[in-house]
Amino acid sequence: MNDKRKDYITWDEYFMAVAKLAGMRSKDPNSQVGACIVSADNKILSMGYNGFPMGCSDDEFPWGRDDEDPLKTKYVYVTHSELNAILNYRGGSLEGAKLYVSLFPCNECAKAIIQAGIKTVIYDSDKYDGTPAVMASKMMFQAAGVQFKKYTPTDRKIEITV
Numbered sequence: 001m002n003d004k005r006k007d008y009i010t011w012d013e014y015f016m017a018v019a020k021l022a023g024m025r026s027k028d029p030n031s032q033v034g035a036c037i038v039s040a041d042n043k044i045l046s047m048g049y050n051g052f053p054m055g056c057s058d059d060e061f062p063w064g065r066d067d068e069d070p071l072k073t074k075y076v077y078v079t080h081s082e083l084n085a086i087l088n089y090r091g092g093s094l095e096g097a098k099l100y101v102s103l104f105p106c107n108e109c110a111k112a113i114i115q116a117g118i119k120t121v122i123y124d125s126d127k128y129d130g131t132p133a134v135m136a137s138k139m140m141f142q143a144a145g146v147q148f149k150k151y152t153p154t155d156r157k158i159e160i161t162v
């Protein structure tokens with residue numbers, strides 16, 4: 001029994017699973033998004049999920065998507081998972097870091113990702129591909145030299161009992 005075990009999870013599986021675990025904290029009834037920021041040498045630096053800013057109650061602010069009054073929708077209040085992960089990092093620079101995220105970043109998050117110095121984005125769902133927000137993100141990432149690559153799912157099911 002000198003050999004190491006063989007069925008350990010890969011770095012990509014680990015960090016995407018951590019991103020999705022963070023997303024499980026989201027109160028959004030429609031899209032739960034999680035993000036995990038990792039250093040170039042594979043150390044987790046920060047995590048985040050989509051939610052309302054501190055002091056803005058999950059029970060009082062609206063979670064709806066459609067209303068003629070934009071103030072009655074979540075969109076004007078919610079902080080995206082990627083921005084939360086960037087803002088949750090209190091350790092200094094994110095230059096050269098990688099971001100794992102369960103949904104392709106919108107244009108506002110893309111701006112923050114670029115300005116934070118994050119150089120690689122690994123995403124899972126791209127369900128808003130083709131929308132102006134995602135098209136703008138992709139254009140900005142390309143212009144700024146941020147690599148983005150789709151996470152390749154494996155057939156491994158990661159289950160945790162807590």
Ligand SMILES: O=c1[nH]c(=O)n([C@H]2C[C@H](O)[C@@H](COP(=O)(O)O)O2)cc1CO
Nearest residue numbers: 028030031033050078080081104105106
């Ligand atoms: O990059 C993202 N990161 C992120 O956290 N979100 C959040 C904002 C909202 O709470 C939710 C999107 O809501 P919906 O799919 O119902 O439009 O996901 C949305 C995006 C992209 O749209």
Ligand SMILES: [Zn+2]
Nearest residue numbers: 080105106109
């Ligand atoms: Zn966003």
